[in-house]
Amino acid sequence: MNKKDNFIQDINNGYASKGDNIILGGALLDGEAIAEAHVKIPLKTLNRHGLIAGATGTGKTKTIQVFSEQLSNAGIPVLMMDIKGDFSGIAKEGKEEGFITERHAKINIPYNVASFPVELMSLSKQNGVRLRATVSEFGPVLFSRILDLNDTQAGVVAVIFKYCDDNNMPLLDLKDIKKVINYITEEGKNEISANYGKISTATTGTILRKIIELEQQGGDLFFGELSFEIDDLMRIDENGKGYVNIIRLTDIQDKPKLFSTFMLSLLAEIYQQMPEKGDVSQPELVIFIDEAHLIFNEASKALLEQIETIVKLIRSKGVGIYFVTQNPMDVPSGVLAQLGLKIQHALRAFTANDRQAIKKTADNYPTSQYYKTDELLTNLGIGEALVTALNEKGIPTPLVATMMRAPMSRMDVLTTDEIEAINSKSKLVKKYAEEIDRESAYEILNKKIADAVQANAEQEQQAPTKSSKADPSTTSVVTKSVLKVVTSATFIRGVFGVLSKIFKK
Numbered sequence: 202m203n204k205k206d207n208f209i210q211d212i213n214n215g216y217a218s219k220g221d222n223i224i225l226g227g228a229l230l231d232g233e234a235i236a237e238a239h240v241k242i243p244l245k246t247l248n249r250h251g252l253i254a255g256a257t258g259t260g261k262t263k264t265i266q267v268f269s270e271q272l273s274n275a276g277i278p279v280l281m282m283d284i285k286g287d288f289s290g291i292a293k294e295g296k297e298e299g300f301i302t303e304r305h306a307k308i309n310i311p312y313n314v315a316s317f318p319v320e321l322m323s324l325s326k327q328n329g330v331r332l333r334a335t336v337s338e339f340g341p342v343l344f345s346r347i348l349d350l351n352d353t354q355a356g357v358v359a360v361i362f363k364y365c366d367d368n369n370m371p372l373l374d375l376k377d378i379k380k381v382i383n384y385i386t387e388e389g390k391n392e393i394s395a396n397y398g399k400i401s402t403a404t405t406g407t408i409l410r411k412i413i414e415l416e417q418q419g420g421d422l423f424f425g426e427l428s429f430e431i432d433d434l435m436r437i438d439e440n441g442k443g444y445v446n447i448i449r450l451t452d453i454q455d456k457p458k459l460f461s462t463f464m465l466s467l468l469a470e471i472y473q474q475m476p477e478k479g480d481v482s483q484p485e486l487v488i489f490i491d492e493a494h495l496i497f498n499e500a501s502k503a504l505l506e507q508i509e510t511i512v513k514l515i516r517s518k519g520v521g522i523y524f525v526t527q528n529p530m531d532v533p534s535g536v537l538a539q540l541g542l543k544i545q546h547a548l549r550a551f552t553a554n555d556r557q558a559i560k561k562t563a564d565n566y567p568t569s570q571y572y573k574t575d576e577l578l579t580n581l582g583i584g585e586a587l588v589t590a591l592n593e594k595g596i597p598t599p600l601v602a603t604m605m606r607a608p609m610s611r612m613d614v615l616t617t618d619e620i621e622a623i624n625s626k627s628k629l630v631k632k633y634a635e636e637i638d639r640e641s642a643y644e645i646l647n648k649k650i651a652d653a654v655q656a657n658a659e660q661e662q663q664a665p666t667k668s669s670k671a672d673p674s675t676t677s678v679v680t681k682s683v684l685k686v687v688t689s690a691t692f693i694r695g696v697f698g699v700l701s702k703i704f705k706k
């Protein structure tokens with residue numbers, strides 16, 4: 202057999218699957234598309250996560266589009282973190298142009314145009330389904346982590362949550378938690394120190410400052426009701442196509458803290474809400490995180506460990522996470538090691554650093570008798586990528602240079618009118634549009650303070666000289682009670698409470 206026949210046989214054997222699969226494109230040998238060898242990814246291993254990397258303009262976003270279309274067709278819902286806002290076109294049919302016809306002739310895959318069911322979602326006031334969560338749901342552990350608090354400060358946050366819990370005061374938005382902090386350092390100082398230990402005003406000051414920082418990053422829009430229900434991400438339309446849920450994040454590109462918080466809370470909630478799946482024939486949900494370096498760059502070591510853990514665990518719930526970034530080195534090695542599918546578009550070798558990164562990237566791929574991986578990494582054309590996946594037995598498939606198929610939907614964004622049309626028809630937009638501000642910590646404490654002021658005035662009228670000084674014996678040692686609160690199992694609650702259990706391991 203000659204080299205080409207060997208290649209066809211190796212690829213077809215390597216990418217054969219018993220169950221359903223999706224076809225990403227056609228295999229390339231010596232720069233030429235081989236019509237007889239398609240690159241197929243088994244649905245069964247899509248919960249094993251993945252990476253889509255490559256220099257700017259090499260085709261990453263189109264690859265996610267192609268990937269999402271195939272998933273949607275297979276009845277698998279998709280969640281897309283759309284940082285650049287260039288993904289909405291998937292809701293409309295594409296247009297067959299010359300370069301597409303040519304590409305599809307080369308890879309020998311028929312081309313059709315198609316559109317897909319889309320929900321547009323947003324963390325802010327941008328049009329779309331409003332995504333929100335309450336502070337209580339976040340739980341003290343995650344809330345402290347997003348504020349980057351040290352152990353002492355986190356201990357105080359734990360006391361605050363416990364105090365609100367004990368007094369049936371829901372913490373819905375940031376206004377609530379700010380009010381509680383003010384209360385426990387002023388009017389409620391004695392009450393708190395008697396029951397929970399003394400709290401330093403320097404610590405509460407720092408916490409308040411950090412909450413305000415978060416607020417300025419748009420956190421005030423995110424925290425509140427109605428909180429988002431994960432089931433709403435799992436919808437299938439009347440034709441059996443999975444919904445493509447696009448979270449438009451164009452307005453938080455420069456707010457990495459809010460972005461990483463949101464990501465982690467969402468992953469944690471998905472983990473918590475979804476039942477254990479075991480061995481499944483296809484995933485329940487596939488998540489794409491575009492510009493993933495934004496989460497990793499600013500993340501503290503603790504946050505990175507959390508991401509690593511949740512990525513590891515969420516697989517068993519039938520959820521696949523795909524990180525999309527320019528340089529594979531952007532993804533921490535602990536996460537990288539867990540990614541089953543790798544789609545590597547071209548890298549550029551401008552500097553010595555670039556060349557080193559290319560060398561490292563090449564070393565991370567299975568060796569191939571057909572390719573010089575490091576050379577190929579810089580020579581791949583636009584819309585071409587080096588692919589390796591996991592077969593149904595969980596073994597890495599042979600490395601294959603792939604000419605990706607073209608998206609069936611529009612390779613451009615929607616117009617404002619088109620976006621409005623989608624949103625006005627969406628049931629979810631209506632469901633989450635209403636801003637609810639039911640009675641929570643803020644209102645309850647204000648009432649308590651007002652009542653106290655009135656009672657004091659009445660008391661002073663009757664006995665004007667009596668001073669009220671706190672009994673020093675009731676002021677317990679702060680660290681002791683803080684510790685007790687942090688470790689109390691009942692206290693770690695709410696949908697994100699699960700994090701604390703996971704991360705203590």
Ligand SMILES: Nc1ncnc2c1ncn2[C@@H]1O[C@H](COP(=O)(O)OP(=O)(O)OP(=O)(O)O)[C@@H](O)[C@H]1O
Nearest residue numbers: 256257258259260261262263583584605606607608
């Ligand atoms: N699979 C494909 N089929 C047809 N054309 C493609 C394909 N992939 C990429 N292209 C072409 O290349 C262009 C750039 O692709 P894309 O926007 O996906 O790049 P990118 O890697 O996401 O870039 P950036 O890093 O700037 O976001 C597309 O607008 C399209 O014209």
Ligand SMILES: [Mg+2]
Nearest residue numbers: 261262263285
């Ligand atoms: Mg892109």
